[in-house]
Amino acid sequence: MTQPLLSIDDLHKSYGSEEVLEGVGLEMDQGDVTVLIGPSGSGKSTLLRCVNRLTEINSGRIALDGQDVTGAETDVNELRKQVGMVFQDFNLFAHLTALENVTLGPKKVLGMDAADAEAAGRNHLEQVGLLEQADSYPAELSGGQKQRVGIARALAMDPELLLFDEPTSALDPELVGEVVEVMRDLADEGITMLVVSHEMDFARSAASDIVFLDDGEIVEHGPPEQLFQNPTADRTEQFLSRLHAHEETA
Template sequence: MTRPLLDIDDLYKSYGSEDVLEGVDLEMDRGDVTVLIGPSGSGKSTLLRCVNQLTDIDSGTVALDGTDVTRPEADVNELRKQVGMVFQDFNLFAHLTALGNVTLGPRKVLGMDADEARERGREHLEQVGLLDQADSYPAELSGGQQQRVGIARALAMDPELLLFDEPTSALDPELVGEVVDVMRDLADRGITMLVVSHEMGFARSAASDIVFLDDGEIVEHGPPEQLFETPEADRTREFLGRLQTEHEGTP
């Protein structure tokens, strides 16, 4: 028996009097691609931020490869070396080129020397198809390109787990495809990914597991075909129905 890469157990989190997560359990094995769906305010992003400790948890545990990362004495920087994150608003370092963005972590966190970091950084930019933009600043790149640099930046740390926080929500519709292609490629290469996204194309074709979160609880989870075609809970059905109408509603 191998232990799960990520093991979230009975996780609670509230902001003031507002309960955001109410006892979430989630397990992921290496190579899993889990897509979190749910209405806005259901706690998806908070759950993601609890995994790499950008948000403190109230109770419960988050274990990465068997190590409880929520212990007070746990080193968050050590954890974040192993967990990469891709943001909705890209959050690329504005004063650095694409290559500079990709090499900052390896240089300053992993202590890699500048030449090696650049060489590996180029490889990661090539993986996301942006080697020709290595010397461009974020402001010179399109949203889709920025997000692909964001993915390369996370990959450069060689993480065990990649978190995606609505990676395509801030993009113009015609730019979504290039980012989804890169993500699908990572999924094919066996990278473990926890993705908050309503990008159904990606969820159907690349996810190994869909988790439906509502009101801070996991209502239902299962493989995409099961969850999308034969959802068990009423809330899931209702949400998927709404999602479908919205999608058909957009031109």
């Protein structure tokens, strides 16, 4: 077996006395698309944020390509060049155009010259179908467009792993589709993605693995067919039935 791209081992994280992650372990290979599901407060987003160290862990081990992520001597900025992130609230840089949002990282962090960064940036905007909005400011874009710029911004750093933190939950229902479509394209291209999302459509059609997280622990982990059709744990089943009920009413 080759070494996994991402391996998480016995991860613990608590805020004050509240333990959010209680010994989580997870592995991802190159090209995997892993979707994290679970009730709110189960620690999904925290787990995601530990991977690029927006949140610091208490104990455990995270390795990317065999390199220790959480060590004191690890350069977080080197790490984040390899791990892109897409946020729930987009967090587009409000004072920059779509294209400038995409090129800021390559220019300032990777030291790319402006023309190259721009050419690459246009490609990434095209990839998410927004080349025509290159010169628009975030306030002039719809939610779905903002999130697609957010994805292009993360892609522009050419990361090995992309993290998605509930990328569609701040969107109006009719705008979810365009973002899911972009994400599915990325999955098809073989980009490794760790996604926190309850977008069942995406989970069923694009995920290689589903991880069900509850109360800071991984309750169940498996391919989508198995986990959705024949969940082994009661908790998983309960959660899925609530989710389906919610999807039908929505």
